[in-house]
Amino acid sequence: MHIVIIGGGAAGFMAAITTAETYPNVKITILEKNRSVLNKVRISGGGRCNVTYDPSDMRFFVKNYPRGEKLLRKLFTQFDASDTVKWYEQRGVKLKTEPDGRMFPVTDSSHTIIECLLREAKKAGIEVRTSTGVDSFSLSPVNGLSSFLIKTDSGEMIEAQKILVACGGYPRITGFDWLSEHRHKIIAPLPSLFTFNVPENGLPHLAGVSITDCLVRISGTKLEWRGPLLITHWGFSGPAVLKLSSWGARYLAEKQYHFTCRINWLPDLNEQKVRDYLLNEKIQTPKQQIASHARFGIPARLWKEFVEKSGITETLRWVDASTKALNRLVELLTNSLFEVKGKTTFKEEFVTCGGIALDDIDPQTLESKVVPGLFFAGEVLDVDGITGGFNFQNAWTTGFVAGKNIGKNP
Numbered sequence: 001m002h003i004v005i006i007g008g009g010a011a012g013f014m015a016a017i018t019t020a021e022t023y024p025n026v027k028i029t030i031l032e033k034n035r036s037v038l039n040k041v042r043i044s045g046g047g048r049c050n051v052t053y054d055p056s057d058m059r060f061f062v063k064n065y066p067r068g069e070k071l072l073r074k075l076f077t078q079f080d081a082s083d084t085v086k087w088y089e090q091r092g093v094k095l096k097t098e099p100d101g102r103m104f105p106v107t108d109s110s111h112t113i114i115e116c117l118l119r120e121a122k123k124a125g126i127e128v129r130t131s132t133g134v135d136s137f138s139l140s141p142v143n144g145l146s147s148f149l150i151k152t153d154s155g156e157m158i159e160a161q162k163i164l165v166a167c168g169g170y171p172r173i174t175g176f177d178w179l180s181e182h183r184h185k186i187i188a189p190l191p192s193l194f195t196f197n198v199p200e201n202g203l204p205h206l207a208g209v210s211i212t213d214c215l216v217r218i219s220g221t222k223l224e225w226r227g228p229l230l231i232t233h234w235g236f237s238g239p240a241v242l243k244l245s246s247w248g249a250r251y252l253a254e255k256q257y258h259f260t261c262r263i264n265w266l267p268d269l270n271e272q273k274v275r276d277y278l279l280n281e282k283i284q285t286p287k288q289q290i291a292s293h294a295r296f297g298i299p300a301r302l303w304k305e306f307v308e309k310s311g312i313t314e315t316l317r318w319v320d321a322s323t324k325a326l327n328r329l330v331e332l333l334t335n336s337l338f339e340v341k342g343k344t345t346f347k348e349e350f351v352t353c354g355g356i357a358l359d360d361i362d363p364q365t366l367e368s369k370v371v372p373g374l375f376f377a378g379e380v381l382d383v384d385g386i387t388g389g390f391n392f393q394n395a396w397t398t399g400f401v402a403g404k405n406i407g408k409n410p
Contacts, residue, residue, distance in 0.1 A: 001023075001025075001026045001027065001161045001162065001407065001409075002026075002027045002028075002029070002159065002160045002161055002162075003019060003026055003027070003028050003029070003160060003161065003162045003163070003164065003406055003407065004028075004029050004030075004031060004148075004150055004158060004160040004162075004163050004164070005019075005028065005029070005030045005031070005163075005164045005166055006031050006134050006150075006163065006164065006165050006166065006167050007030075007031075007032065007165065007166035007167035007168060007378070007380070008030045008031070008032030008034075008037030008038065008128060008130065009032075009037070009038060009039070009040055009041070009166060009167075009168055009378060009395065010038065010040065010041055010117075010378065010392055010395035010396065010399065011166040011168075011377040011378025011379070011394075011395035011396075011398055011399040011402075012030055012032075012164070012166035012167075012377070012378070012399065013030070013037070013038065013117040013120075013121060013399070014117075014377075014395065014396050014399030014400055014403065015164050015166060015375075015377050015398075015399035015400070015402045015403040015406070016028050016030055016121060016124075016126045016403065017117070017120045017121055017124055017126070017403070018399065018400050018402075018403025018404055019164075019403040019404075019406055019407050020121075020124030020125065020126055021124065022403065022404055022407055023407030026407050027127075028124070028125075028126045028127065029126070029127040029128075029129060029158070029160075030121070030126060030127065030128045030129065031129050031132045031133075031134055031150075031152070031158075032128070032129065032130045032131075032132065033131070033132065033133030033134070033153070033167075034130065034131070035130050035131050036130060037118075037128060037130060038113075038114045038117060038118075040168070041110055041113055041114055041117075041392075042110050042111075042114060043110070044110060044392065045102075045104060045110070047109065047110050048104045048105070048108045048109065048110060049104060049105060049109070049110035049112070049113045049392075050102050050103070050104060050388065050389040050392065051084065051088070051095055051103050051104060051105065051113060051389060051392055052081045052084045052085070052095075052103045052389040052390075052392060052393045052396070053081060053101050053102060053103060053388050053389040053390060053393065054081075054097050054101040054102075054103060055080060055081030055082040055084075055085065058076060058080055058081070058082075061076075061080070061081060061390075061393075062076060064385050064386050064388065064390045065383065065384065065385045065386075065390060065394070066192065066246050066247045066249065066353065066384060066385075066386070067192075067353050067382055067383055067384055068358065068381065068382065068383025068384065068385075068394065070358075071358050071361075071363055071381075071383060072383065072394065072397065074363050074364065075363070075366075075397050075398065075401050076397060078397075078400070078401050078404070079396065079397045079400040079401060080393075080397065081103075081393050083400075084393060084396045084397075085103070087396070087400075088105075088113075088116065091116050091119075091120060092116070093105055093112055093113065093116050094106045100239075100388070101388065102388050102389050103389055132152050132153070132154070132156075133152060133153035134150055134151070134152055134153070134167075134178070135151045135152065135153050135178065136150075136151050136178045136181075137149060137150045137151065137163060137178070138151075139371070140159070147159055147160065147161055148160045148161070148162075148163050148373065148374075150163070161373065162373045162374075162375065162406050162407070163373065163374050163375065164375040164376070164377060164402055164403075164406055165179065165356075165374070165375070165376050165377075165380055166376070166377045166378045166380065166395075166399065166402075167378075167380055168378060168379045168380060169189055169351070169352035169354070169355055169379040169380060169384075170189055170352070170355075171189060171191075171352065172189065173186055173188045173189060173354075175189070176189075176355070176356075179356065182370065182371050182374070183370050183371075184356055184357070184360055184368065184370055184371075185356075185357035185359065185360055186354070186355065186356065186357065187353075187354040187355060187356075187357050187382045188354050189352040189353070189354035189355060190249050190250060190253045190352060190353050190354055191245075191249065191253075191343065191345065191351070191352060191353075192245065192246045192249040192351050192352055192353040192384045193242055193245060193246055193345075193351035193384075193386075193387060194242070194245045194343040194344060194345055195232065195234070195235060195236060195237040195241055195242065195245070195343065195344045195345075196235045196236045196237075196241055196245070196261060196338075196340045196343065197234050197235045197257075197340060197341060197342035197343060197344055198234070198235035198236065198338045198339065198340055198341070199234070199235075199341055199342070200339060200341070201337075201338055201339055202231075202234070202235050202236075202338060203231050203302075203305065204232075204233050204234070206231045206301055206302060206305060207231055207232050207233040208230075208231070208232075209230075209231045209299050209301055209302055210228060210229065210230045210231070210238065210299075211228065211229045211230075211231075211238075211265060211298070211299065211302070212228050212297075213226065213227065213228065213267060213268075214226070214227075214228075214229050214240060214263055214264060214265045214266075214267060215240075215263070215264040215267040216229065216236075216240045216241060216244050216261055216262070216263050217261065217262040217263075217264075218244070218248055218251070218252070218259055218260075218261055218262075219259065219260035219261065219262055219337075220259075220260075221248070221251060223244060223247055223248045223251065224244065225239075225240045225241075225243045225244035225247070226240060226267055227239040227240040227243065228240060229241060229263070231302075234344055235338075235340065235344075236261075236263075236338075239387060239388070242386070242387045243386040243387060243388075245343070246351075246353075246384065246385070246386045246387070247386070249353045249384075250353065252343075257340065257341070257342050257343045258339075258340065258341050258342075259339075259340050260337055260338070260339055260340070261337075261338050261340050262335055262336065262337055262338075263335075263336045263338065264333075264334050264335060264336075265296075265298060265302075265333050265334070265336065266296050266298075266333055266334060269296075269334070270334070271330055271331075271334050271335075274296075274330050274333055274334055275326070275327070275330045277295070277296075278295075278321075278326045278329060278330065279326065281295070281318045282318045282319055282321060285318050286317065286318050286319035287317050287318070287319060288317060288318055289314070289315055289316065289317055290307055290312050290316055290317065290318055290321060291303075291304050291307045291308070291312065291313075291314045291315075291316070296333070298333075306329060306332045306333060307329065309328075309332055310325050310326075310328040310329040310332060311324075311325050311328060312325050312329070351379070351384055351391055352379065352384065353382065353384045354382055355379065355380050355381050355382045355383070356376050356380055356381050356382060357382055358381065358382055358383070361376060361381065364401075364405075365401065365402070365405035366398055366401055366402040366405065367402075367405065367406075375402045375405070375406050376398070376402070377395070377398035377399045377401075377402040377403075378394065378395045378398055378399065379391065379394070379395070381394075381398065383398070
């Protein structure tokens with residue numbers, strides 16, 4: 001049996017290695033359109049590779065997938081994040097857990113993961129072909145059994161008994177044409193991991209300032225996320241924004257990325273508590289200049305920005321502050337409004353929602369219900385997670401499950 005895996009990324013390699021270990025007599029070929037494989041692994045986590053997330057609470061873990069939670073809940077019974085950690089450790093790669101739950105190789109280098117996957121693939125006799133894109137495939141019955149003929153972008157024809165599609169997501173729905181022509185339903189792809197552009201009322205002069213904990217909301221919706229935020233030259237980034245963009249991907253696309261976001265820079269405090277604190281400062285530190293000493297642990301540059309926008313001069317003392325100015329400061333600290341107009345891809349980590357509709361896939365094996373012998377894994381499916389290692393875990397899990405099942409006789 002010849003199995004062709006289309007896509008040399010995380011899901012494709014996990015599937016290939018699992019297939020080889022489960023069905024040692026099967027011939028396996030990976031076709032990758034780019035000149036090198038595992039490119040997303042290489043750039044993930046700033047070159048460190050955020051392999052997965054802390055598996056200690058899988059009930060929490062599965063809640064980090066805006067799309068695909070139901071499917072992954074089933075698949076995690078076969079291979080979850082703890083299995084990923086064991087899989088790599090058994091192959092000489094130890095992972096570490098950072099305070100925020102993200103897991104990286106102890107070497108802090110994505111090359112450790114790449115070398116492991118390449119080594120295992122070579123050991124298993126898997127053929128890896130780069131610069132080989134796939135244009136289309138067709139069904140070709142041979143000796144009464146279904147077989148596939150795969151046409152590459154160079155016109156070469158490759159025969160296979162099974163195909164696994166692990167090519168990742170496409171930015172446009174037309175990228176899926178070669179799959180939709182086989183009657184597969186495609187959910188329109190959209191970006192699901194992006195930063196917010198605030199061109200008019202943003203804080204570009206404070207670029208680089210980070211806040212460890214704030215609450216970001218999308219006005220007019222229930223969409224919100226709490227966590228670290230980074231002020232950038234173009235707007236806002238950081239985990240709070242990136243994770244919110246994942247959950248709001250479809251809504252924000254409908255709004256053409258024009259919306260209002262509200263930021264509470266002090267999520268543990270309500271307006272009244274902040275107001276009481278500021279009024280108390282008039283009593284406790286009456287002669288101190290308001291702008292000179294930041295409060296609430298807010299970075300000094302950001303504090304001065306809020307103070308200035310409240311109409312408070314640089315030399316004004318607490319005792320001289322008007323109630324109106326302090327109320328304005330309370331509003332800025334707990335409910336800053338920013339008009340977002342556009343988005344920017346987070347670094348080079350392009351993630352999409354959308355892809356192959358999950359209704360068309362067997363949730364136990366990841367085989368197509370429409371085309372027997374055709375399997376799917378990774379981001380080509382309508383599954384995506386928030387930032388933090390969840391998208392890679394989707395790749396490891398779906399790759400493993402598909403690999404366990406693809407080598408079975410038809």
